Amino acid sequence: MRRLSSVDVNFDEQLNSLLAFETVNDAALIHTVDQIIHDVRTHGNAHVLKLTQQFDQHPAQTFAELELTQAALKAAFEGLDPTVRTALELAAARIRSFHTAQKQDGWQYTDELGNVLGQKVTPLDRVGIYVPGGKASYPSSVLMNAIPAQVAGVTEIIMVVPAPKGDLNELVLAAAYLSGVHRVLTIGGAQAVAALAYGTETIPKVDKITGPGNRYVAVAKRAVFGQVGIDMIAGPSEILVYAEGQNNPDWLAMDLLSQAEHDEIAQSIFVTTDASLLEQVAASVEKLLPTLPRVEIARTSTNDRGALILVKDRTEALALINRVAPEHLELCVDDPDSLLPEIRHAGAIFMGRHTPEAIGDYCAGPNHVLPTSGTARFSSPLGVYDFQKRSSIIHCSPTGSQSLAQAADILAQQEGLDAHARSARYRVGGQS
């Protein structure tokens, strides 16, 4: 793994280069996706079926065959190995419990003039959840996307998951069953995003689409943003592990490798004030790498995008953390609570040495859909709030409206909006 130190003369440049990652902006890809969206809007189910046969080699002959029944989901759940079933139920229960604590309520108050002001909170009517198929088909992602929607009170949750050659992951279906998903369609790619965003003969259009996907899915989500809401354009996953004091270097190395095994472009960064610990972790990474089934992916990720960074002190460490704004941040120190107030930007913060990111990925309760590539600077973990929205409420009484109508009149005139001014003025004294 590459080593950096904050005393390097070109440390800032090295850091910028390490963190550089641009979201998809490939003109040919964008054109292809735009065409798929256009064709799905024009031809509906027939085109979705055609692309599903073509790209996924799905054996379905009719569109109806692409939809699963609730009975199939239930059967998948009931067919689970009891140990796995218990673990999945634990995860679902904990995710539901955490997200229930996150649910937001409306509020209102009466001002000193007697006017009522507030906000009403309403769940979305219908959402689409994208679940990748094939090698990256993760049941945990089903729980993490569907349960917050269910807790929010979304009326209809429609899941799409591609089934290459018709093959499905039974645990994904079981997770859908546990999360209250209403409909499951075995479609994927830009065609699934287009079908959810614009609707087809049998798929109603949804209000929001969440969930990770490949480049086609990312570009399609960006293209339909505005027509529907989207969660985010996900980049590669990253972790920053900060350690001080007594640590087991194997634990730290495995936490870094758990990120690296996701993807060749995943990023694992280790930060410490302790040069000796840095070398121990480097050695552990080298020792453990060859023992991993996904060794090639993890090696490419650690070689190309990983880094071990030596800093002088906590002040430098905190500045670096906030500069990186990591998706996952581990604080493997004695006193993580003393660092917490200074952490401004991170998707999720794993406190202390007994909170590996893997626990958060599956079953701690908080969401594992987190802002990547530094977007924790301005965005949040997926949550119930992504499936709720607000409407402002303004209720003026005949007397309460008087001074407001007068101020509105004055300001509207300044903006040259005469109808606004007169509309307000009508309410002053009951007539214009």
Add this chain to the structure above:
Amino acid sequence: MRRLSSVDVNFDEQLNSLLAFETVNDAALIHTVDQIIHDVRTHGNAHVLKLTQQFDQHPAQTFAELELTQAALKAAFEGLDPTVRTALELAAARIRSFHTAQKQDGWQYTDELGNVLGQKVTPLDRVGIYVPGGKASYPSSVLMNAIPAQVAGVTEIIMVVPAPKGDLNELVLAAAYLSGVHRVLTIGGAQAVAALAYGTETIPKVDKITGPGNRYVAVAKRAVFGQVGIDMIAGPSEILVYAEGQNNPDWLAMDLLSQAEHDEIAQSIFVTTDASLLEQVAASVEKLLPTLPRVEIARTSTNDRGALILVKDRTEALALINRVAPEHLELCVDDPDSLLPEIRHAGAIFMGRHTPEAIGDYCAGPNHVLPTSGTARFSSPLGVYDFQKRSSIIHCSPTGSQSLAQAADILAQQEGLDAHARSARYRVGGQS
């Protein structure tokens, strides 16, 4: 104004056609904007200055001349006519008060295993606020964008506002002063969005850009989305006024016209169960239109995009409201509270006959930046929450992590992620 009735055989089609509005998707425009963004990233201030001279005919010879001082903002505020100043101060105080009530706090709890879970809420570091110049330069928009950022605790608020020929609206500067804006640059268009998103020699890159703009600005915001956060891609403004019982048709007509005067593509929809009131409102619109300074804009808007819709009963009215998901909804009825629980989708709800939209536009307190074009189905008014973001917190104790690490181990194995499984397993019994 066109008249529709829910008993028309093709009512649904007519309604779809009335509401049809696609966000900007003009390939040539997108290409132009992409080029501007590329050039600003490459050449920085020099290119922004060049485009500002070219597009805005701004007389500045150096980039530094494009920045205003705090003294200039203060002078603008102090130079206001006292009546206008008082109205602006009232508006700012009420907007601040409402948004303070909206501020969110972090939370955490300890679960039954002794693990701490929660979310930390942090303001954004730096935001850019886009304020249109020229004819649509509204001081109220400055208050509505900057005050929520200020209330959230954003460290640096940078405002951009184009100054055609160097001309500025003093009230816009006064509003910036009142809202705690830190820096003001007299630049606009895609070049201003690019400068904010990527930074230049003297403009630091921001974390989020909010505020309305023309087509170039909308396309540029979409292009930089991901690099920075954005509020929304705003469409034309709309209102839906629902009325029953004793109403003054002139009040209702002027409320419709206050929307229509904004823009030729603004949309005003009147809905009632009362055929006679519908005709009275139609007559009032015709009577009042010629008296407006902005008669041509308002006439085009009402002719092309306006509608008077007769419905059978409240059930139909509510279904129609939720179908439209209007940006602004007025409920001009005796008992708006009885309708409120059934309203699922609206940006802001103006309750009763003494709450014209104009009061909400300026000084009621709630935000006037609202989801347009039916996006109230999935999005919310601009608020303090747009300038705050969350980080999840997970803190497992050595014993509290045991059952979680075991479940994570099982689920990670099912997903084929061995390093995840082992990272969790290390924490079971303290070693693997």
